[in-house]
Amino acid sequence: MKIKDDKKHYCLGIESSADDFGVGISTFDGTILANAVDAYIPMEGGIHPREAARHHAEVSSKILSEALETSGIGPQDLSVIAFSQGPGLGPCLRTGATVARALSSYLGIPLVGVNHCVAHIEIGKLKTGMKNPLALYVSGGNTLVAAFDSGKYRVFGETLDIALGNCLDVFAREAGLRQRQGLPFGAVVERLAQEGKILAKLPYTVKGMDVSFSGLLTAAVTAFKKGEYGVEDLCFSLQETAFSMVTEVTERALAHTGKKETLLTGGVAANKRLQSMIFSIAEEHGAHFEVVPKEFAVDNGAMVAWTGVLAYTNGSATPIDKSQVRLRWRLEEADVTWMK
Amino acid sequence: MKQPLLLGKGAEANLYLTEWYGRKVVFKKRLPKKYRPTALDEQIRAYRTVHEPQLMHEAKKAGVPTPIIFLVDRKNATIIMQYIEGRQVKHLLNKVSKHDRQSLCFGIGESVGKLHEYGLIHGDLTTSNFIQDKNGKVFFLDFGLGERTKEVEARGVDLHLMKRAFQSTHYNFADECFESAIEGYSAVMNSEASKNVFLKIREIEKRGRYVAERKNADCL
Numbered sequence: 001m002k003i004k005d006d007k008k009h010y011c012l013g014i015e016s017s018a019d020d021f022g023v024g025i026s027t028f029d030g031t032i033l034a035n036a037v038d039a040y041i042p043m044e045g046g047i048h049p050r051e052a053a054r055h056h057a058e059v060s061s062k063i064l065s066e067a068l069e070t071s072g073i074g075p076q077d078l079s080v081i082a083f084s085q086g087p088g089l090g091p092c093l094r095t096g097a098t099v100a101r102a103l104s105s106y107l108g109i110p111l112v113g114v115n116h117c118v119a120h121i122e123i124g125k126l127k128t129g130m131k132n133p134l135a136l137y138v139s140g141g142n143t144l145v146a147a148f149d150s151g152k153y154r155v156f157g158e159t160l161d162i163a164l165g166n167c168l169d170v171f172a173r174e175a176g177l178r179q180r181q182g183l184p185f186g187a188v189v190e191r192l193a194q195e196g197k198i199l200a201k202l203p204y205t206v207k208g209m210d211v212s213f214s215g216l217l218t219a220a221v222t223a224f225k226k227g228e229y230g231v232e233d234l235c236f237s238l239q240e241t242a243f244s245m246v247t248e249v250t251e252r253a254l255a256h257t258g259k260k261e262t263l264l265t266g267g268v269a270a271n272k273r274l275q276s277m278i279f280s281i282a283e284e285h286g287a288h289f290e291v292v293p294k295e296f297a298v299d300n301g302a303m304v305a306w307t308g309v310l311a312y313t314n315g316s317a318t319p320i321d322k323s324q325v326r327l328r329w330r331l332e333e334a335d336v337t338w339m340k
Numbered sequence: 341m342k343q344p345l346l347l348g349k350g351a352e353a354n355l356y357l358t359e360w361y362g363r364k365v366v367f368k369k370r371l372p373k374k375y376r377p378t379a380l381d382e383q384i385r386a387y388r389t390v391h392e393p394q395l396m397h398e399a400k401k402a403g404v405p406t407p408i409i410f411l412v413d414r415k416n417a418t419i420i421m422q423y424i425e426g427r428q429v430k431h432l433l434n435k436v437s438k439h440d441r442q443s444l445c446f447g448i449g450e451s452v453g454k455l456h457e458y459g460l461i462h463g464d465l466t467t468s469n470f471i472q473d474k475n476g477k478v479f480f481l482d483f484g485l486g487e488r489t490k491e492v493e494a495r496g497v498d499l500h501l502m503k504r505a506f507q508s509t510h511y512n513f514a515d516e517c518f519e520s521a522i523e524g525y526s527a528v529m530n531s532e533a534s535k536n537v538f539l540k541i542r543e544i545e546k547r548g549r550y551v552a553e554r555k556n557a558d559c560l
Contacts, residue, residue: 149511150511152511154507154508154509154511155504155508156508160497160544160547161547199377199379199380204380204384206485207463207464207485207497207501208463208464208465208466208485208501208504208505209464209466209501209504209505210501210504240376240377240380241380243375244373244375244376244377244380247373247375247376248351248352248373251351251352252350252351252352253351254351255349255350255351256351256466256468256509276375277375277376278375280373280374280375281351281373281375284374285349332507332508
């Protein structure tokens with residue numbers, strides 16, 4: 001497929017895999033015109049998938065109009081609709097997919113289902129100018145180290161149980177901390193960690209290139225409940241231990257793959273301490289290091305729109321009857337047709 | 341001592357080839373990691389430096405070839421060991437015939453079985469940690485993440501990691517390699533124990549993120 005004028009073709013992308021509902025609009029040459037988002041914040045506890053999906057349905061038309069308004073284009077100008085097809089929470093993904101199918105059939109334009117993890121890496125490449133990085137993708141739902149090889153992003157290391165962001169969030173909740181719009185748990189923990197001084201002895205679990213956080217989380221929560229350390233010291237210790245673990249496996253993957261670029265993405269990428277650790281190993285191995293800008297590191301619609309452009313202009317589209325959401329769609333199962 | 345030659349810069353340690361009392365040896369030096377807090381870093385490096393040669397020694401007793409250890413310097417986190425002349429299985433697998441590949445993987449599986457039977461876990465079973473010498477003998481390296489246990493959980497994780505390493509690095513014949521390794525493993529482990537390990541591998545896989553088989557959780 002040859003697109004004559006990439007600047008005048010647009011893709012609208014919908015992201016709804018977890019607690020964020022986002023709509024982004026990208027031109028075919030990779031200019032992000034809009035990136036609107038609304039986060040579901042639970043009153044208490046973690047993300048309840050059905051409640052989050054209800055939130056997404058409620059805000060969908062508002063966020064759609066906001067994105068279109070910011071971009072300055074109308075629905076009739078769109079060439080393709082992309083959506084996060086998985087992995088993620090079922091009810092949340094389905095809400096986004098429903099909006100995407102409706103738009104696609106109403107406007108009579110193609111639909112493209114995008115892998116959420118691929119989208120995180122692709123927007124990172126677009127925003128940092130990297131071509132073929134080793135990516136560390138750390139968020140509330142994912143912790144993985146991946147790099148491209150022969151048609152797919154290969155997963156070199158990942159968590160054997162819970163995700164890094166999940167570990168920090170649950171600790172924060174158990175320690176009675178509060179989050180609010182614009183200041184998620186991760187940021188609260190990071191702030192408190194700066195006040196911490198004592199390094200508590202917590203389990204450090206690296207298995208090959210994989211990591212495990214569940215034992216670390218239990219130990220940190222137990223230490224908090226017993227009052228053995230202050231919350232600042234525990235936030236500090238939890239970060240130092242967990243981040244050292246992911247940094248160690250990232251370094252292993254870097255040495256193993258010999259990649260010359262290291263990309264940090266996902267919600268936890270906003271953490272300055274983690275950034276400094278990954279920077280340190282990239283420097284050690286002579287690899288260029290970049291962090292995805294925060295707006296594009298957290299879940300967002302722009303990453304879906306841009307990945308939709310890449311897939312669509314390389315010949316992929318998703319017919320409606322094949323557009324069911326894929327809750328457990330692993331990164332390495334997704335075809336990456338646009339890379340050689 | 342001859343000027344040491346940097347053989348490889350791993351994630352954890354630098355490997356230098358040099359001569360030491362007339363022998364070709366490898367210096368494995370675990371360098372300080374700036375990213376970790378100093379206390380944690382020293383603890384990890386000292387532990388692995390002492391622990392690795394112990395496990396390598398025990399692996400020999402289990403019947404798995406490992407380099408001979410000459411010296412352990414805990415303070416400088418350095419190990420001096422025999423240099424094995426040969427090729428990394430990582431580079432061999434993609435080059436040899438299907439038959440040779442299968443027998444290589446079968447042999448690796450047998451060695452892993454011997455380690456497990458003896459109560460050892462390797463902890464990092466990637467193909468860059470196996471070296472085949474000119475006589476066809478496969479040496480196991482890098483026991484820094486290993487442990488002493490007969491727990492079925494640890495054995496399962498060990499094999500699961502090996503499967504993952506095949507999938508990420510040798511994706512064209514990952515299944516074939518892992519199957520051959522499993523055959524080798526079953527040939528040396530008693531059948532009850534190996535059956536439990538294989539069941540455990542499936543359980544561990546389902547515990548991971550995004551596993552299609554974990555259907556019941558999809559009904560949320």
